[in-house]
Amino acid sequence: MSRAKPRPPERSITAGSDFLHLDIAEAPPGGRADWLATRLRQAIADGRLPVGGRLPATRVLAADLGVSRGVVTEAYQRLVEDGQVAGRGRAGTVVVAAPAAPPAPPPAAAPAPVTLFPRAPGAHVFDAVRAVPARVDLTPGVPDLAAFPRAAWLRAERTVLRQLAASDFGYGDPRGAPALRAAVAAWLARSRGVAVDPAEVIVTTGVSQALGVLAQALRPYGITRIAVEDPGSLGVRQHLNNWQVDTPPVAVDDAGLRVDELAASGVAAVMLTPAHQFPTGVVLDGERRRQLVAWARAGGLVVEDDYDAEHRYDRPPVPALRALLPDQVCYAASVSKLLAPALRVGWLLVPPRYREAVVEARRNADLGNAVLPQLVLAELMTSGALERQLRMLRRRHVRRRDAMISALARHLPGATVHGAAAGLHLMVTLPGDVPDTEVAAGALERGVKVQPLSWHCQRAHRPGLVLGYAANPPSTIEEGIATVAAVLRG
Structure with missing residues (x-):
């Protein structure tokens, strides 16, 4: 024994x-x-x-x-x-992971100053706010970075590396890797109803670069003014202005862009977010689409930013405008809202008359994106891993969106919620007349980041906030909304 x-x-x-x-x-x-x-x-x-x-x-x-x-x-x-x-x-x-320890503040550190939220934000305002640490970050446009499919990415990377020849590590095509262009064409056909030949796809480092090369390509055609939605993305407006493009505002209402106002403006081009308008969340309705198609067929050019069209929850998919007007629509999208902004991968489709000029501007920018991440992304798209990731994200985002709506109902019952059927954020208009920049500044002083709606408006609008929910669990969302409510109570 x-x-x-x-x-x-x-x-x-x-x-x-x-x-x-x-x-x-x-x-x-x-x-x-x-x-x-x-x-x-x-x-x-x-x-x-x-x-x-x-x-x-x-x-x-x-x-x-x-x-x-x-x-x-x-x-x-x-x-x-x-x-x-x-x-x-x-x-x-x-x-599996511990949070990074925040840097210790100096002994007499002052709270975040209100000047971080000026009523007329400057060119570097996003960088300045991003650099301030916060306990809760409800910045819109940020996907769930913790959900990045690391294991699937590693598998795809191993698959790609096994297949690569030595010559594949050289300089790539400035239009993008052929494998990714083919994968994007198939993805757009399946998910956005856009039939496009892979040869028409131009890979960019996100939508921001797509706008830059497009601005350069359109200038010889006399297009130096592109109308934008109001409210509409401050970041997009600033980027176009950086390329010496004027951005006159066109009003947005519950049906989307006011096409009658666009036509009356005399502007030859317009940029809009028809599938899920930023920041209001409205969808360009059927009548407005017909009006816009008629305006474009009469000679107008549409720049379509399809920035988060895949993230929909309570409504059927809305086809891209590019599917209706391939010769009058420049279409831009990226994986920044689907996977992570750090990948810096997007794509641009333009009518044939502009394509050569866009490719030339793309070549002059940086000779093209890094090839290896393009090939890995192509493998994710063709293997079905990206669609599985999207299905998982939709389920998670619905829970987080519902948590934010519930928190708003509890803590800010006087606020009005807009754009809940899709996307990664909510727009909230606030009761009273307290400037939303002061609300955002007060929230940041208490460790919560939000964006004032007025940043995204060129003309007077009700005070409000633009609140991202995708990157935060429900308990964090609850804490952030409760803090905003405390600021409003004074």
């Missing part, structure tokens, strides 16, 4: 009622999952739950705390959405 002592079973980071010294009595009524998720985040941040360590099984922790298993499961899921823990099958739930 063996006298060897049996080995003790492998345990989690800690177990039993001693786990993190949690006391369920501290949890507020109805908020146990939030309370537990917050305590776990704190433990990961301060190293009590190290990267690589395992959390207790949900049923074990639920029994120790005397709560339902659903409370623990919900708390763990919130950390999964944060990208801090991940399920590892039989290995349990494992800590």
